Amino acid sequence: xxxxxxxxxxxxxxxxxxxxxxMAHTPELAAEVTLQPLRRYALDAAIIFSDILVxxxxxxxxxxxxxxxxxxxxxxxxxxxxxxKLAVGGAVESLDYVMQALRLVRSELKDDKALLGFCGSxxxxxxxxxxxxxxxxxxxxxxxxxxxAQLFREILQSITTVCCDYVRALAESGVDAIQxxxxxxxxxPDEFYQQASLQWIEQIVRAVDGKVPVxxxxxxxxxxWQELAATGASAISVDWTINLPSLREQLPAKIAVQGxxxxxxxxxxxxxxxxxxxxxxxxxxxxxxxxxxxxxxxxPQIPPENVGALVETVTSWRNS
Numbered sequence: 001x002x003x004x005x006x007x008x009x010x011x012x013x014x015x016x017x018x019x020x021x022x023m024a025h026t027p028e029l030a031a032e033v034t035l036q037p038l039r040r041y042a043l044d045a046a047i048i049f050s051d052i053l054v055x056x057x058x059x060x061x062x063x064x065x066x067x068x069x070x071x072x073x074x075x076x077x078x079x080x081x082x083x084x085k086l087a088v089g090g091a092v093e094s095l096d097y098v099m100q101a102l103r104l105v106r107s108e109l110k111d112d113k114a115l116l117g118f119c120g121s122x123x124x125x126x127x128x129x130x131x132x133x134x135x136x137x138x139x140x141x142x143x144x145x146x147x148x149a150q151l152f153r154e155i156l157q158s159i160t161t162v163c164c165d166y167v168r169a170l171a172e173s174g175v176d177a178i179q180x181x182x183x184x185x186x187x188x189p190d191e192f193y194q195q196a197s198l199q200w201i202e203q204i205v206r207a208v209d210g211k212v213p214v215x216x217x218x219x220x221x222x223x224x225w226q227e228l229a230a231t232g233a234s235a236i237s238v239d240w241t242i243n244l245p246s247l248r249e250q251l252p253a254k255i256a257v258q259g260x261x262x263x264x265x266x267x268x269x270x271x272x273x274x275x276x277x278x279x280x281x282x283x284x285x286x287x288x289x290x291x292x293x294x295x296x297x298x299x300p301q302i303p304p305e306n307v308g309a310l311v312e313t314v315t316s317w318r319n320s
Contacts, residue, residue: 006300007307010036020065024050027100034105038113040304041311045114045176046105050098052120052181055162056129058094059086063128077129077155078140088158092165099173106174114177117170119204121182121218122159123197130155138187145196152196160200164207171211179215179237180204186220198227205232215258219296222247229255240295244280248287260295261310266302270309277313 006012011033014023023029033049053063053071062074077083098117106115130141144152167178180201188196197218205214213234221228222242229236235256238247240263248257265276284290292314298307 007298007302007304008036008040009304020051024054025097027097027104030097030101031104031108034101035108037307038109041308042315043113043311045116046109047116047118047179048098048102048105048175050101050118052118052125052183053128054095054098055091055120055125055159055166056086058091058166059088059158059162060091061086061129071128071132073128073132076132076140077126078144080151080154083151083155083158086158088161091162092169095166095169099169102170102173102175115175116177116179116215117167117173117175118179118181119163119166119170121180121185121197121204122156122163122200123188124182124184125159125163126156127184127187129159138184142189145192156196156200160203163200163204167204167208167214171208175212177213177215177234178208179217180233182216182218182221185218190224193221193224194227198231201233202231213256215256215291217258225251235289235291237291237293238295242295244290245283245287248284248290251289253289256289256291258291258293260293263294263296263299263302266306266310267299268306270306273306273309274313277310278317281314281317 014029014033018029023033030049034046037043038046057063061077064072066072075082077086102115102117109115126141127138130144131138170178182197182201185193185197201216208214215235215237216228216231216233217237218224218228219239222238225236225247229251233255235258236251237258238244238260240260242260244257244260251257261276261280266273281292
């Protein structure tokens with residue numbers, strides 16, 4: 001999952017000089033942060049340093065970080081007047097800084113290293129754009145879904161249109177795969193998940209048009225693997241609550257599975273990290289279409305040497 005971040009001292013050194021948004025908006029800085037983990041570890045891929053909220057920002061809804069933590073959106077989109085403040089056509093043009101960063105990273109990577117781009121799902125982006133965050137659940141977004149379905153669809157379609165333009169631009173800028181993060185999928189009631197989220201994700205997958213593989217991560221939704229697979233995604237990424245061997249057996253052979261070590265295990269000692277990693281690898285030994293990964297992002301307090309122990313365990317297993 002997320003490679004760059006506060007767990008790396010070189011990242012913290014850069015962060016002391018530049019804000020997160022400055023680093024994300026500056027191609028040279030974004031490229032530097034993207035490449036930092038690959039200089040330390042024998043990783044297979046680089047994940048571009050960016051944020052899922054670049055989409056609403058490009059539409060005219062800026063975001064910032066509260067001093068006490070969490071995301072602060074400039075305003076909430078709760079009416080057609082609010083929606084009218086947002087740009088849709090041409091919004092992706094303001095995201096050229098991401099494409100520049102991708103091209104810089106691509107020029108630095110070796111031929112055996114992949115480059116991944118990503119975007120948020122429309123449902124997850126709407127969680128921020130309508131509710132302003134997710135700390136208290138999504139009462140406004142869910143109320144809109146139930147009580148003003150037309151406005152909900154207009155907002156989600158606007159987000160989806162920009163996401164489609166964005167993933168096309170990513171595919172044209174040198175990425176080898178695109179991951180869609182439906183990070184707040186678990187906050188959508190099960191009976192509404194297809195209507196509220198998956199139908200919009202399907203549009204994004206179709207927009208990629210098979211140019212590169214699409215990996216879908218829907219946190220808290222691994223049990224809905226049939227619906228996730230029906231989006232057309234090339235791989236399903238799951239959190240650590242899912243039995244990975246069982247999922248591999250159930251998924252069609254043409255769909256890969258990614259995951260799913262609990263990142264909290266990396267807070268322990270190196271022996272624990274190696275044992276947990278070996279256990280997961282052993283459970284998937286001989287099963288095709290498996291991408292080892294964490295079940296969510298790296299935590300800021302994880303010791304860098306534990307990440308090194310994990311990577312070394314995976315690479316030595318693969319080469320044994």
